[in-house]
Amino acid sequence: MPEGHTLHRLARQLDERFAGRPVAVSSPQGRFEAGAALVDGRRLDEVSAYGKHLLASFGDYVVHVHLGLYGQVSEGHAPAPAPWGALRMRWTNEDWWSDLRGATACEVVTHDEAAAIVARLGPDPLARRPDGARAWRRISRSRAPIGVLLMDQSVIAGVGNVYRAEVLFRQRRSPFDEGRTLSEEEWQLLWADIVGLMRDGVRRGWIVTTRAEDRRRGRVRGEDAHYVYRRAGLACRICGTPVAASVMAARNLFWCPTCQRP
DNA sequence: GCAAAATGTCAAG
DNA sequence: TTGACCTTTTGCA
Numbered sequence: 357m358p359e360g361h362t363l364h365r366l367a368r369q370l371d372e373r374f375a376g377r378p379v380a381v382s383s384p385q386g387r388f389e390a391g392a393a394l395v396d397g398r399r400l401d402e403v404s405a406y407g408k409h410l411l412a413s414f415g416d417y418v419v420h421v422h423l424g425l426y427g428q429v430s431e432g433h434a435p436a437p438a439p440w441g442a443l444r445m446r447w448t449n450e451d452w453w454s455d456l457r458g459a460t461a462c463e464v465v466t467h468d469e470a471a472a473i474v475a476r477l478g479p480d481p482l483a484r485r486p487d488g489a490r491a492w493r494r495i496s497r498s499r500a501p502i503g504v505l506l507m508d509q510s511v512i513a514g515v516g517n518v519y520r521a522e523v524l525f526r527q528r529r530s531p532f533d534e535g536r537t538l539s540e541e542e543w544q545l546l547w548a549d550i551v552g553l554m555r556d557g558v559r560r561g562w563i564v565t566t567r568a569e570d571r572r573r574g575r576v577r578g579e580d581a582h583y584v585y586r587r588a589g590l591a592c593r594i595c596g597t598p599v600a601a602s603v604m605a606a607r608n609l610f611w612c613p614t615c616q617r618p
Numbered sequence: 619g620c621a622a623a624a625t626g627t628c629a630a631g
Numbered sequence: 632t633t634g635a636c637c638t639t640t641t642g643c644a
Contacts, residue, residue, distance in 0.1 A: 358625055358626075359625050359626095361625095362625075408625095408626075422626080422627080423625095423626080423637095424626045424627065424637060424638095425623095425624060425625075425626045425627085425636095425637075425638095426624065426625095426626085426638050426639065427637075427638085428638080428639075441638075441639080442637085442638060442639090444637090444638095457637090457638060458637050458638040458639070459637070459638095460626065460628090460636075460637060461627090461637095507626095509626090509627085516625045516626075517624095517626085518625050519625080520625095563625075586624095606626085606627085606632085606633085607625090607626080608624095
């Protein structure tokens with residue numbers, strides 16, 4: 357499900373399967389009918405991801421997709437199954453099919469508009485050469501809580517609610533600490549952890565944030581993927597304190613009040 | 619059978 | 632800060 361790792365993985369897969377030849381594009385649900393007609397049958401140049409945005413270029417047109425909270429892609433070998441549910445966009449070629457549902461954004465834009473979307477975003481931890489220094493310039497000057505800054509896509513592009521909660525726990529950092537209270541060294545550790553976790557997320561296709569070391573010590577079981585995310589009221593895996601929850605930046609926030617003291 | 623929740627964002631007030 | 636929106640899945644009757 358959709359944080360930055362999902363989009364990068366998806367972009368890579370769509371690019372491998374569809375780029376370089378014509379794609380049949382349709383919108384069985386009808387909501388993307390006009391857009392689909394613009395690109396249907398055109399050759400797909402490439403698919404790329406920036407933060408949580410997906411951009412697929414068909415000549416002068418770019419299909420821009422943002423999965424939002426519930427957007428989902430299903431895919432497989434041709435032939436495509438009969439459409440079901442609210443199928444916003446379907447791609448097919450001789451070998452593959454790919455279905456998009458529930459996206460917040462699925463639209464045809466120009467290359468200029470696509471560039472403007474990317475320009476609004478902060479550095480992407482999943483970029484080939486991640487630019488943590490650019491995010492640091494914002495964070496080191498900000499009085500906003502680090503739990504808010506991590507979710508701000510103009511500060512860092514691609515981090516979502518799971519990575520926010522988990523990376524702050526891993527760094528023993530309170531979500532309520534102001535950005536400017538972090539030292540540069542603490543920031544570098546935090547950023548490196550984000551980059552590492554998200555790359556791992558792309559590889560696996562899902563988010564695992566628990567450390568191998570904690571597995572060995574029996575603090576987490578093999579299948580436990582998270583330290584605090586969605587564990588409100590349960591014992592912290594490290595210290596046993598009940599995991600706290602509240603809302604920050606309009607999303608549920610989870611943290612351990614003992615391990616992550618302000 | 620229906621309500622609630624879900625890894626997100628934007629606009630209105 | 633709140634509500635609206637997109638859709639599917641899960642949990643409780």
